[in-house]
Amino acid sequence: MMIRFIDQYKNHFGVEPICRALSAFLEDGFITSRGYRAAKKRIPAARTLKDQLLIPELVKIHEENYGVYGVRKMWHAARRAGWDIGRDQTYRLMRAAGIQGIHRGRKPITTRQAKEADTRPDLVNRNFTATAPNRLWVADFTYVRTYSGFCYTAFITDVFSRKIVGWGVSSTMHTLGMPVMALKQALFQAKKDGSDLTQIVHHSDRGAQYxxxxxxxxxxxxxxQLSVGSTGDSYDNALAESVNGAYKAELVGLSD
Structure with missing residues (x-):
């Protein structure tokens, strides 16, 4: 701290006068001009050098992703960029650089319960894990406000890869709009990849569209295989809700 202070003001006051002034106010812990020069000649630790190299790169990655990435996504993005960095280190350097992820707000419920009975079971039971791609898909949709009205976006997310495998956008919540668009895109890609469709569990809430x-x-x-959670319970389709939240917070920038 004192080294940085001296570096900031030495050209104006000089090193010796600053050290004398500090020693007059601090009983211990002050630095002499000789000690300052020795510290400046000391080779920085490897951790310090790496931090000095990584901080500008993290700031660059953060800016390239609209300034919305939090620790986990910044960590993965830095690793993809070729940097050998741990999650705790990412957190520490983000704090040092003064950057953080965007905070999400609460979102309204868009699910409309169907009038007809639905006997499909819940094959997931809030266990959002998969052993391979195209084993478990979660489906949901959300809306955002625009100057011309509401815009609805549906997503189908592969649980194993966390990749959005199907999406659709529409000005209405009608089934033949964005939900079916997202579904057809996901099925097309799965067929193209040669996946066994009978191994896929499609999980959604009990909304009328699904x-x-x-x-x-x-x-x-x-x-x-068709699976559903309960209506209006975000925990029964938590991963899909998380995707909706990330979409609105990171790409749309709206919290309602």
């Missing part, structure tokens, strides 16, 4: 015949018919014909 139990409608227009949506479930193709899934049933292809042998995809």
């Amino acid at each position: 139990i409608a015949g227009d949506y479930t018919r193709e899934l049933t014909e292809l042998g995809v």
Whole structure:
């Protein structure tokens, strides 16, 4: 701390006068001009040198991602960029650089419960893990405000890779709009990858869009296993809710 202070003011006051002034006010812990020069000649520790190299890179990565990434995503982004950095180190350097992820606000519920009965089981039971790609998909949609009205976006996310494998955008919540668009995109990619569709569990809430015949018919014909959570309970489809939140916080910049 004192080294930085002397570096900041030495050209104006000089090293010796600053050291004398500090020693007059501090009974211990002050530094002499000789000690200052010795400290400046000392070779920085390897950790210090690495920190000095990494901080500008983290700031660059943060800016390139709209200034919204938190510790976990910054850590993964830095690793993808080729930097050997740990999660705790990422947290420490982000604090040193004064950067942080965006904070999300609360979101309203968009799920509308279907009038018809739904007998599909909950095959997930809040265990959002998978052993391979195209084993468990979670589906949900959200909305954002625009100057011309509401815009609705549906996502299908692969639990294993956390990759959005299907998405659709529409000005309405109708089943034939964005939910089916997202589904067809996900199925097309899965077929292209040569995946066994009968091994896929498709999990959603009990909203009207996801139990409608227009949506479930193709899934049933292809042998995809259908799973649902309860209506209005975000924990039963927590991963999909997390994707919606990240989309709105990081890309749209809206919290409601």
